[in-house]
Amino acid sequence: MKNRALVALLVAFVLALPALAQTSSTSQDQTATAQPAQTASSDQGAQASATGKPLQPPAREGFWGRVNPFARKKYVQRQTQPIRDRLNELDELTAANSKMIKDVDARAQQGIQLASSKANEADQHAIDAGNKAQLAQQTATQASTRITTVEQVVGNIDQYKATNQTEIRFRPGQAVLSKNAKAALDDLATPLKSQRGYIIEVQGFSSGRGQAAIAASQKMADSVVRYLVLNHDIPVYRIYVVGMGNAPVPSTTASTEEGKKRTSGGRVEVSLLKNDLEQLATTTTPQR
Numbered sequence: 233m234k235n236r237a238l239v240a241l242l243v244a245f246v247l248a249l250p251a252l253a254q255t256s257s258t259s260q261d262q263t264a265t266a267q268p269a270q271t272a273s274s275d276q277g278a279q280a281s282a283t284g285k286p287l288q289p290p291a292r293e294g295f296w297g298r299v300n301p302f303a304r305k306k307y308v309q310r311q312t313q314p315i316r317d318r319l320n321e322l323d324e325l326t327a328a329n330s331k332m333i334k335d336v337d338a339r340a341q342q343g344i345q346l347a348s349s350k351a352n353e354a355d356q357h358a359i360d361a362g363n364k365a366q367l368a369q370q371t372a373t374q375a376s377t378r379i380t381t382v383e384q385v386v387g388n389i390d391q392y393k394a395t396n397q398t399e400i401r402f403r404p405g406q407a408v409l410s411k412n413a414k415a416a417l418d419d420l421a422t423p424l425k426s427q428r429g430y431i432i433e434v435q436g437f438s439s440g441r442g443q444a445a446i447a448a449s450q451k452m453a454d455s456v457v458r459y460l461v462l463n464h465d466i467p468v469y470r471i472y473v474v475g476m477g478n479a480p481v482p483s484t485t486a487s488t489e490e491g492k493k494r495t496s497g498g499r500v501e502v503s504l505l506k507n508d509l510e511q512l513a514t515t516t517t518p519q520r
Contacts, residue, residue, distance in 0.1 A: 392431060392505035396420060400456055402498035404439065407451045409459055417456065420504060421464035432466065433503040434473045441478060448498060450475025456500050 398420050400413040409417075424430060436453030438445045453473045460466040 392507050394503050395506050396504040398502045400500040400502060402452050402500070404498060407455045409455055414459065417459055417502065420502060421460055421466055424464070424466065430470065430504060430506045432460065432471045433505060434471060435501045436475045437479065437501070438477055438498045446475050446477035449477050452498050452500050456502060
């Protein structure tokens with residue numbers, strides 16, 4: 233009788249053991265389910281940004297699934313699979329973010345280089361503009377100086393100044409040029425071939441009185457003019473001829489004995505006068 237009761241108690245204990253294991257498994261599953269739920273609620277923003285799907289709770293293995301040693305590897309794999317997936321997703325997000333950062337950095341560097349090149353170009357334009365402005369200022373200064381010089385030259389265009397003077401002596405009653413007279417005229421007229429802005433004043437003086445002296449002085453002056461025109465191609469419009477006769481000579485030696493002796497015979501005074509026209513031509517010539 234006692235043996236039967238003991239056997240019945242053992243059978244009841246064996247039958248109740250799976251129920252207790254199931255209850256323990258259920259309580260543990262509920263605890264495990266609550267903990268991932270809390271973790272999912274606290275990390276909802278991070279999960280939504282990563283995958284948008286919450287982690288799945290672990291499957292209920294039951295008592296034999298937890299106790300069976302051959303089921304532990306699969307159980308661990310199932311438990312760690314969401315973590316591996318999340319890590320993979322995080323790696324993908326990290327790679328995508330790194331790529332985006334590199335792209336943004338590349339665009340930023342390109343923009344910086346473009347801005348730097350534009351700034352350098354603007355600086356070069358500013359330097360060129362400054363050089364052109366300085367050159368324009370120099371040109372304006374030169375033009376102003378040239379205009380001032382031209383105005384001065386034009387104002388003195390009719391002011392002739394004597395630069396050379398030669399006296400040609402004649403024998404009494406003659407109008408023929410001597411060798412010395414021709415040499416003196418050559419020295420005076422030879423440099424005038426390439427010049428302009430000059431005139432030649434020829435004044436004839438003769439001893440005697442009245443119209444005879446004037447005619448004699450004019451004849452001697454004409455012989456000088458003829459020599460200059462024929463032998464040196466001096467234009468006639470540049471020569472002014474005056475027969476002064478026995479007019480007094482405005483000379484410092486006229487009151488001396490030598491001056492009186494010189495005025496007693498025939499002579500011709502040849503004066504070369506120049507204005508500032510040559511200077512005007514030089515001033516207005518453009519510089520290269």
